[in-house]
Amino acid sequence: MTRLRYYILDESGEPQPVDDVLVWTAWFERASHDGSRIVKQDYAEGSVREGVSTVFLGIDHNHTLRGAPVLWESLVFGTSLDGEQQRYRSKADALRGHEELLQRVSAAWKDEH
Numbered sequence: 001m002t003r004l005r006y007y008i009l010d011e012s013g014e015p016q017p018v019d020d021v022l023v024w025t026a027w028f029e030r031a032s033h034d035g036s037r038i039v040k041q042d043y044a045e046g047s048v049r050e051g052v053s054t055v056f057l058g059i060d061h062n063h064t065l066r067g068a069p070v071l072w073e074s075l076v077f078g079t080s081l082d083g084e085q086q087r088y089r090s091k092a093d094a095l096r097g098h099e100e101l102l103q104r105v106s107a108a109w110k111d112e113h
Helices: 021-034 091-112
Strands: 006-009 015-018 038-043 051-056 072-077 085-088
Touching: 006 021, 015 021, 038 091, 051 091, 072 091, 085 091
Parallel strands: none
Antiparallel strands: 006 015, 038 051, 051 072, 072 085
8 A cells, every 4th residue: 555655734734745746845845945844943941052853854754654644853953862853643742742852952951061
């Protein structure tokens, strides 16, 4: 069974599958340029460099093809957690995961400074 792997965000910020890679490419380029793929980006408390960025990926990263598509990702930049990432099936999960990672990064930043 094949399923669509490309997604864009509609006007409400909800993911919509697309089957035309050219439509997806144009949207992805524009959304990357204007920042609309960014769900949330925060820095650790007290820091101006270390933090968490959560974005809409635009491509389904659920390689098992079981369950909902995996369309969001949080990535840590800085501290001993640098490069840690988590992926999510919903925007709500991504926002919760973002906050959890941010708390961990803030604690690590305080311990390391």
